Amino acid sequence: MNYQKTIRTPISLTGVALHSGAAVSLRLLPAPVDSGIRFRRVDLDPVVEIPAHVSQVTETTLATVLGREGVEVSTVEHCLAALHGLGVDNAVVEVDGPELPILDGSALPYVEAILEAGWECLGGARRRLRVTKPIRVSDGDKYVLLRPHRGYRISYSIEFEGRFPGDQHYYLDVTPESFALELALARTFGFLADVEFLRSMGKARGGSLENAVVLDGNAVLNPEGLRTADEMVRHKMLDAIGDLALAGHAIDGHLIVHKGGHALHTELVRALLARPDAWELVDETAPIDRPVPAPTWREPVYAYA
Numbered sequence: 001m002n003y004q005k006t007i008r009t010p011i012s013l014t015g016v017a018l019h020s021g022a023a024v025s026l027r028l029l030p031a032p033v034d035s036g037i038r039f040r041r042v043d044l045d046p047v048v049e050i051p052a053h054v055s056q057v058t059e060t061t062l063a064t065v066l067g068r069e070g071v072e073v074s075t076v077e078h079c080l081a082a083l084h085g086l087g088v089d090n091a092v093v094e095v096d097g098p099e100l101p102i103l104d105g106s107a108l109p110y111v112e113a114i115l116e117a118g119w120e121c122l123g124g125a126r127r128r129l130r131v132t133k134p135i136r137v138s139d140g141d142k143y144v145l146l147r148p149h150r151g152y153r154i155s156y157s158i159e160f161e162g163r164f165p166g167d168q169h170y171y172l173d174v175t176p177e178s179f180a181l182e183l184a185l186a187r188t189f190g191f192l193a194d195v196e197f198l199r200s201m202g203k204a205r206g207g208s209l210e211n212a213v214v215l216d217g218n219a220v221l222n223p224e225g226l227r228t229a230d231e232m233v234r235h236k237m238l239d240a241i242g243d244l245a246l247a248g249h250a251i252d253g254h255l256i257v258h259k260g261g262h263a264l265h266t267e268l269v270r271a272l273l274a275r276p277d278a279w280e281l282v283d284e285t286a287p288i289d290r291p292v293p294a295p296t297w298r299e300p301v302y303a304y305a
């Protein structure tokens with residue numbers, strides 16, 4: 001049997017919010033057994049706490065937004081992906097505004113900070129949600145399928161017909177190690193025309209080449225290029241891990257996604273939790289306390305000409 005984890009010491013991160021452009025301070029704090037991941041709006045009096053659970057999702061258009069009693073916390077997916085990807089079960093995420101900082105657009109700053117803080121095993125048993133029957137949601141040609149599998153496996157494909165980056169596929173058995181080394185570095189991405197449209201709507205005001213990959217035609221506008229040739233599909237997998245964390249448990253299943261996004265990812269979690277006959281909660285037996293290597297990525301490993 002394995003035990004639930006939290007972070008050992010508090011972590012502070014500051015940055016700019018992608019959509020509002022506001023400066024944001026964020027703190028990750030240790031939390032007790034069975035408390036899960038909870039976001040806390042500390043700029044409000046009284047402070048409002050919002051559990052990281054799919055029942056709190058209020059919006060999925062540009063980012064995953066959680067809300068409670070009219071109070072929201074937006075863009076939770078990269079933070080949740082880092083915590084879930086590294087197997088941190090319990091933590092409080094304090095934030096002094098309605099949107100998390102985008103940092104560099106990936107989960108790497110969270111992963112580096114969490115690995116530096118280290119973690120602590122708590123007393124309670126760690127349970128996994130083991131999928132026993134397939135669950136599928138779709139929207140036109142886009143779909144998300146979760147099938148029975150021992151371990152957490154993701155197969156993801158994206159398709160941009162007739163334009164870069166075209167088709168990309170990636171497949172990973174997700175463990176704290178593989179998450180840290182293969183997915184954490186992948187940055188959010190967008191197309192220049194969409195960025196200009198969002199700006200005209202008052203969104204993406206904090207967006208820059210420092211925190212997103214911007215594509216225009218066949219060009220990557222970021223002077224440093226891409227971190228990996230398939231950075232875009234890897235980022236979609238990172239988003240999926242963050243969104244599936246809203247199930248509230250580690251997952252045993254094979255997630256197969258074609259052209260997914262926050263809306264379909266969270267719809268799948270809703271469909272899954274609504275079907276208690278399609279899963280069971282089992283004590284985790286695989287070791288999770290192996291040391292996780294720090295991501296070694298520092299310089300771009302691939303530049304698109």
Ligand SMILES: [Zn+2]
Nearest residue numbers: 077188235239
């Ligand atoms: Zn993302």
